[in-house]
Amino acid sequence: MTSAPRPASPRAARTRGVPEATVARLPVYLRALSALADEGVSTVSSEELATAAGVNSAKLRKDLSYLGSYGTRGVGYDVGYLVYQVSRELGLSQDWPVIIVGLGHLGHALANYGGFVSRGFAIRALVDADPDLVGVEVAGLEVRPIGELEQLVARHGIAIGVIATPATVAQEVCDRLVSAGVSSILNFAPTVLAVPEEVEVRKVDLSIELQILAFHEQRKVGAAHVTRELVEALPGRAAVSS
């Protein structure tokens, strides 16, 4: 590495990377934009779009500014154009081939989930270790034996794997997916997966989400208690304003 051809400023910004927090919100913006497009809305202000997406407008504008300057001052954003730009940034211009491993209740639900198929993804293979499930048709696709995992990944050029197996076999499945060439994994099994650092793992953990809710719920329920305890701990104090 020597002198370095310094790239132009906006390119540099993109190269330096869109912040993770922003990336996580782009799909939300995209959904809101698609809804607006379906309603026939052609122009939207950052204020309106932010409301639809459930964020504040400063955050929205900052997020969009990482992609480029796609708005018009005094006017707003062209809905169709922004749909295109956000889709492109997210890599949804092409269809990503997906494999689902594990066709239990959850895998079954995922295979049938419209949102997967609708935009940017195509489920190309379903595999399961249970012989009773092999051969069954789910969402128009035949469930194949887990032994075919590698060849299915290769044949369909699959880059994204969805793990919907029991936790006990998730790491093994993950290892096989990775060595077959899958480099992005969506994990529904309640386990921490170990992967090489170039592999991206996202985790969806239903019981974790519930436990986070329980924490907040407890706080609400507890609030009355705590207040009462504090009041009782104050000798000669009649009440505390709430």
Added chain:
Amino acid sequence: MTSAPRPASPRAARTRGVPEATVARLPVYLRALSALADEGVSTVSSEELATAAGVNSAKLRKDLSYLGSYGTRGVGYDVGYLVYQVSRELGLSQDWPVIIVGLGHLGHALANYGGFVSRGFAIRALVDADPDLVGVEVAGLEVRPIGELEQLVARHGIAIGVIATPATVAQEVCDRLVSAGVSSILNFAPTVLAVPEEVEVRKVDLSIELQILAFHEQRKVGAAHVTRELVEALPGRAAVSS
């Protein structure tokens, strides 16, 4: 309890609040701790537990320090005691009654998901708008008509609602849950829900997770391109170290 209502330092810390990022990791620690307990491990260092949970040890210690000082310097943490403390902090000492609205593929999967039931939660009611589903038994519970939502919430003292309906009706379902007294909602429908600020909503959005993966996948695929472009843009340069 006499004069000094001034809470001791750790209590004060707890009152000031556990950071959200920490709360989100506590369930992960709890799972790792439970696994260790099942293996008969009685003591664990922050280094070991951090590895099991997939975080670094400094973060783990900082997180645990918000709950109190439950470790022993030079020794580590007692697994059983820490399970108890983390569970208590998360509000899992009691069982939270849960209602699931929408018994399609996903709702069905959720009702049967072991992780929900296992610790701290009890699914008490299932409702659906589809007359064909009403009366069907799912996970040992009879699906009731959506019209009974309010009375089921009241009867079972339900505080946590899971929305697994189509996006089109999610807001309406949410409104009904909230006015029935539910104050924590786990939303699987791909919509932004509007709720009063005292209501906590968590969102699980399968297609958003996939889209985030697509973004990173695109970067990897694109990386070769970008590198090549840069190299070609450098006259007289042979190669760039990767």
Added chain:
DNA sequence: TAGATTGTTAATCGATTAACAATC
């Protein structure tokens, strides 16, 4: 030109991390 709204700056806030004193 006047009004509207973006894109960006800079201040603030919260989360992460390395390092190490405290202490078992």
Added chain:
DNA sequence: TAGATTGTTAATCGATTAACAATC
């Protein structure tokens, strides 16, 4: 006491937000 490991400090990093100059 010596070795080990926690709990905490402080530095750093990244994300959020209000405010406003740029500009349509």
